[in-house]
Amino acid sequence: xxxxxxxxxxxxxxxxxxxxxxxxxxxxxxxxxxxxxxxxxxxxxxxxxxxxxxxxxxxxxxxxxxxxxxxxxxxxxxxxxxxxxxxxxxxxxxxxxxxxxxxxxxxxxxxxxxxxxxxxxxxxxxxxxxxxxxxxxxxxxxxxxxxxxxxxxxxxxxxxxxxxxxxxxxxxxxxxxxxxxxxxxxxxxxxxxxxxxxxxxxxxxxxxxxxxxxxxxxxxxxxxxxxxxxxxxxxxxxxxxxxxxxxxxxxxxxxxxxxxxxxxxxxxxxxxxxxxxxxxxxxxxxxxxxxxxxxxxxxxxxxxxxxxxxxxxxx
Amino acid sequence: xxxxxxxxxxxxxxxxxxxxxxxxxxxxxxxxxxxxxxxxxxxxxxxxxxxxxxxxxxxxxxxxxxxxxxxxxxxxxxxxxxxxxxxxxxxx
Numbered sequence: 001x002x003x004x005x006x007x008x009x010x011x012x013x014x015x016x017x018x019x020x021x022x023x024x025x026x027x028x029x030x031x032x033x034x035x036x037x038x039x040x041x042x043x044x045x046x047x048x049x050x051x052x053x054x055x056x057x058x059x060x061x062x063x064x065x066x067x068x069x070x071x072x073x074x075x076x077x078x079x080x081x082x083x084x085x086x087x088x089x090x091x092x093x094x095x096x097x098x099x100x101x102x103x104x105x106x107x108x109x110x111x112x113x114x115x116x117x118x119x120x121x122x123x124x125x126x127x128x129x130x131x132x133x134x135x136x137x138x139x140x141x142x143x144x145x146x147x148x149x150x151x152x153x154x155x156x157x158x159x160x161x162x163x164x165x166x167x168x169x170x171x172x173x174x175x176x177x178x179x180x181x182x183x184x185x186x187x188x189x190x191x192x193x194x195x196x197x198x199x200x201x202x203x204x205x206x207x208x209x210x211x212x213x214x215x216x217x218x219x220x221x222x223x224x225x226x227x228x229x230x231x232x233x234x235x236x237x238x239x240x241x242x243x244x245x246x247x248x249x250x251x252x253x254x255x256x257x258x259x260x261x262x263x264x265x266x267x268x269x270x271x272x273x274x275x276x277x278x279x280x281x282x283x284x285x286x287x288x289x290x291x292x293x294x295x296x297x298x299x300x301x302x303x304x305x306x307x308x309x310x311x312x313x314x315x
Numbered sequence: 316x317x318x319x320x321x322x323x324x325x326x327x328x329x330x331x332x333x334x335x336x337x338x339x340x341x342x343x344x345x346x347x348x349x350x351x352x353x354x355x356x357x358x359x360x361x362x363x364x365x366x367x368x369x370x371x372x373x374x375x376x377x378x379x380x381x382x383x384x385x386x387x388x389x390x391x392x393x394x395x396x397x398x399x400x401x402x403x404x405x406x407x
Contacts, residue, residue, distance in 0.1 A: 120402055121402065199379075201379075203397075217369070217370025217371070217400045217401035218370070219369065219370065230379065231378070231381070231382055232374075232377050232379070233372070233374045233377050233379070233397065234377070235377075
């Protein structure tokens with residue numbers, strides 16, 4: 001396949017069967033390999049759409065500064081787009097994210113403002129909102145509330161899935177900004193009667209949830225509960241175990257959030273199998289494992305890996 | 316057997332510092348009412364007139380109860396209920 005530039009090569013990712021993890025020929029799992037995007041994650045879709053929308057709205061000009069709270073993938077995707085389109089990028093990054101993410105951001109030329117580890121991404125969002133208020137000329141694309149994030153998936157991920165898997169019964173993806181689930185979910189619901197849209201949400205250690213008052217919690221502005229049919233919370237231990245299964249069973253070297261998604265997908269598969277129902281379950285592999293090697297997720301016993309991951313934002 | 320309810324750090328002042336407590340009831344609503352008898356004030360932090368509070372997530376055996384009927388979700392002995400504050404998540 002031939003593309004005019006790297007940005008033109010976003011999307012169009014393969015959908016690959018998981019024959020060894022699927023319970024039967026009637027209940028099958030399919031993985032959408034989003035690590036095959038230019039910077040190696042699903043976030044390239046949202047970043048390209050958000051920047052294009054801001055350009056169209058006249059918010060960005062040559063040399064403009066883009067500000068974004070991000071613990072990694074969105075920042076890396078935005079860093080590529082910013083570099084190619086002539087913008088500066090400042091990322092507000094929680095301290096407890098992997099070293100590879102910081103290194104990648106720096107390699108692409110982005111600046112990093114650290115935010116405290118306690119509180120995770122909630123805290124990064126808060127710091128970024130304060131910075132945006134102090135620097136009115138900076139443009140915060142704000143992935144948690146930017147409709148172009150969800151639209152990227154409505155216009156690309158959803159149609160790609162439907163074309164490759166018209167018989168789809170379930171769509172499972174990680175829940176963060178909710179952009180992937182909202183956009184793909186809305187598209188699939190419009191085209192596939194009865195399709196289930198399932199969120200898999202990482203459950204972190206206690207440090208990440210912090211000690212803030214419950215009234216200061218965070219729900220992304222994009223999140224619309226009515227698009228989903230269910231939502232599962234997946235522990236670090238289960239996510240790690242499944243990440244290793246993807247590698248050992250299917251040869252798929254995925255990031256830890258993909259283990260989280262697989263755990264939920266396998267639960268749905270077992271339920272369909274027990275009920276004697278046909279199922280074609282598509283799940284999103286958001287990124288590959290490279291950025292998580294230093295977390296120790298792939299080495300030693302599961303207990304050791306889980307201990308190392310405590311307090312880390314792994315998805 | 317009873318229903319185990321896991322309490323987040325921020326709410327352990329209501330449970331005397333306990334990370335998990337036990338309760339009973341046929342629905343989530345009954346369970347929370349049962350807990351409130353021993354851990355006064357806890358229920359009010361979890362739910363309001365519209366159901367589970369906006370920035371609180373309650374999971375029944377790891378599934379969000381909002382998709383299981385909310386407060387009328389049936390619960391039974393051996394179930395695990397996990398309460399967590401809503402956070403922005405990780406690698407976004």
